[in-house]
Amino acid sequence: MDIILQSLVAVFNPMTFVLVVAGTLFGMICGALPGLSTSMAIILCLPFTYSMDPIAAIVLMVATYVGGACGGSISAILIKTPGTPEAVATTFDGYPMAQNGRAGEALGLAVTASAFGTIFSAFAMLVASPALAVAALSFQSAEYFGLGLIGLSCITSIGAKNQMKAVLSVLIGLMISTIGLDSINGVERFAFEQPFLLNGINYIAVMIGAFAIGEVYKNIEEFRHRDNTLRDEGKVSVKLMKFSEMAKMWATFVKASIIGTIIGIIPAAGGSIASLIAYGSEARDKNATPKFGEGNPRGIIAPEASNNACVGGSMVPTLVLGIPGSPVAAVIMAAFMIIGITPGPLLLRDQPIMLNAIFLTLIAAALLLFVGGRFVTSQFGHILRLPYPLLGTLIVTLGLVGAYSLKNSLYDVIIMFIFGLVGYLFDKFKYSSAAVILGLILGDLIENSLRKQIIIGDGSAAGFVTRPVALVILVVAILTFVWPSISKMMSKKKPVAA
Amino acid sequence: MAIELVFNIILGLCFAFYLFTATQLPATDNPIDILGAGGFPIIIGILGLIVLAMVTLKVVKDKHHVHIPMFDLKLPEGRMLVVNVILLAAYVALLDVLGFAVSTALYLFIAAASIGYRKWGRLVVFSLLTATVLVVVFGTVFYVPLPRGVEFLRELSYLIY
Numbered sequence: 144m145d146i147i148l149q150s151l152v153a154v155f156n157p158m159t160f161v162l163v164v165a166g167t168l169f170g171m172i173c174g175a176l177p178g179l180s181t182s183m184a185i186i187l188c189l190p191f192t193y194s195m196d197p198i199a200a201i202v203l204m205v206a207t208y209v210g211g212a213c214g215g216s217i218s219a220i221l222i223k224t225p226g227t228p229e230a231v232a233t234t235f236d237g238y239p240m241a242q243n244g245r246a247g248e249a250l251g252l253a254v255t256a257s258a259f260g261t262i263f264s265a266f267a268m269l270v271a272s273p274a275l276a277v278a279a280l281s282f283q284s285a286e287y288f289g290l291g292l293i294g295l296s297c298i299t300s301i302g303a304k305n306q307m308k309a310v311l312s313v314l315i316g317l318m319i320s321t322i323g324l325d326s327i328n329g330v331e332r333f334a335f336e337q338p339f340l341l342n343g344i345n346y347i348a349v350m351i352g353a354f355a356i357g358e359v360y361k362n363i364e365e366f367r368h369r370d371n372t373l374r375d376e377g378k379v380s381v382k383l384m385k386f387s388e389m390a391k392m393w394a395t396f397v398k399a400s401i402i403g404t405i406i407g408i409i410p411a412a413g414g415s416i417a418s419l420i421a422y423g424s425e426a427r428d429k430n431a432t433p434k435f436g437e438g439n440p441r442g443i444i445a446p447e448a449s450n451n452a453c454v455g456g457s458m459v460p461t462l463v464l465g466i467p468g469s470p471v472a473a474v475i476m477a478a479f480m481i482i483g484i485t486p487g488p489l490l491l492r493d494q495p496i497m498l499n500a501i502f503l504t505l506i507a508a509a510l511l512l513f514v515g516g517r518f519v520t521s522q523f524g525h526i527l528r529l530p531y532p533l534l535g536t537l538i539v540t541l542g543l544v545g546a547y548s549l550k551n552s553l554y555d556v557i558i559m560f561i562f563g564l565v566g567y568l569f570d571k572f573k574y575s576s577a578a579v580i581l582g583l584i585l586g587d588l589i590e591n592s593l594r595k596q597i598i599i600g601d602g603s604a605a606g607f608v609t610r611p612v613a614l615v616i617l618v619v620a621i622l623t624f625v626w627p628s629i630s631k632m633m634s635k636k637k638p639v640a641a
Numbered sequence: 642m643a644i645e646l647v648f649n650i651i652l653g654l655c656f657a658f659y660l661f662t663a664t665q666l667p668a669t670d671n672p673i674d675i676l677g678a679g680g681f682p683i684i685i686g687i688l689g690l691i692v693l694a695m696v697t698l699k700v701v702k703d704k705h706h707v708h709i710p711m712f713d714l715k716l717p718e719g720r721m722l723v724v725n726v727i728l729l730a731a732y733v734a735l736l737d738v739l740g741f742a743v744s745t746a747l748y749l750f751i752a753a754a755s756i757g758y759r760k761w762g763r764l765v766v767f768s769l770l771t772a773t774v775l776v777v778v779f780g781t782v783f784y785v786p787l788p789r790g791v792e793f794l795r796e797l798s799y800l801i802y
Contacts (some may be wrong), residue, residue, distance in 0.1 A: 330667055547785070551786050557733060560730065568709070
């Protein structure tokens, strides 16, 4: 009881609470701006934390993390440019919904789902921290390989219009992911002695090109006859869901939050993988109306709830084991070290207030998302009322800054330019740019896990079937891939039987 | 259909080249790393060619007509699009010469005008204001080392970011 009171005082004293508000808003703004990721937002906060009390410093960074995880959805929904990698899957249904004149509703769904996911994972973190962290430690390469395949199975949903072209698109993404140094042997692959290719091709630059620039090209072509619903809607503001509407989709909220929390707990996985898996698990419903990819609300709830649930989940291994649960958590862990806190099993014993303080911050930041969402969105919405020649060129410029600021390199801008053309042609030939991104994001994880497991198995692939958890994950992944074909065959057979 | 076949042939050449390059990758010294650096790319290359062949067969079978305005310069929207692709290429190429601020302001002005915006006064304000805001936000507040250009433009940029 004493610890709980101390935690409440630590988080809700006026000065610390200001940090929660500032962190959440700052995170949302950085998340919404393409090119300024959540990690960058936390890094930018870092200099301010040097002179702070450790609890205040952690509170600021965790609030920024929550804000950033939600902020990416704003630009994903409004301009089809995910502000953060975690918001890639939000684009699939968020942007079509915005184009149908329901931008406010889409943003409301994103904010509500983000808040729900954060609160869910905060409780999960508090209750199950030690036990879940131990379970996640048993994950080896075979399990990661299975998780990667489950992530790829999203293509059966996002490329529903033409499955073969979606598979080919994902293979193109996997092909691009192999460019650069091989992370196991250090062999230079497909770099053709170009130093900028040694680190591989950054998927954010590809994403900005294929999604944002490709979309601008498409709109330039159609702009005389295009639908101006989104811009005619006037001020874009967050339209929050009613409780009764939320209750109808409770299963999506809960399922996505569970997926996000679990993936967050698994070391080194992260919000982008969580959101793709959660999206894939929802988008499997072929009878959904509207269809996934055409503005289904569940297509926004799933990725947003899961990527925010990843925040609390990723804090579990970070705090308890000193192993970051996500790339952003790795930055937070580095910040822990800088301010003199060593994450690990002793942290909860030496700093008993820490876990509760983080829990309370997560809850407070989740609730603040509703306020922050309204503020950031209303500012962001102003640009959408611009005439398209101005809006289109502004999107290109923002995309260019986003690509450039990844590594302060013009090569990423060139990649963005090339993939702008590729994205335009893919759209014309009905290939899936989203599937390319999926392959590019998961390619590294899949290849490395596959090879590492074979190396661990002394040259044998038996580990994939002898490890029970890996086997279950692989079976689920395979079923996910083949289920659409099986259900198609079954639905064809039914009338014959009748 | 013909244009999609050309596109598929280009994709096929990319996959074939990728597969060929993958087979040339050096073998691993580690005998238990069965796949080595080239194993996974070879799998992807072979799968890519198989799936591409299936897609191409379907394209030939369906005979769908695909219209791509970018390749039809008789249409005004086709010309507008090509001009914008060239403008973006020029913008990227000039970033290191003119610097971020100048090239962005120029790009915003010319590209918006090329898409059909004719309110010149507003366009000038929009171009200058957007370039300034971006320089202040990214260059000054977030310390992104934006391209500075050459000669006096470089010196000038140091006064701002």
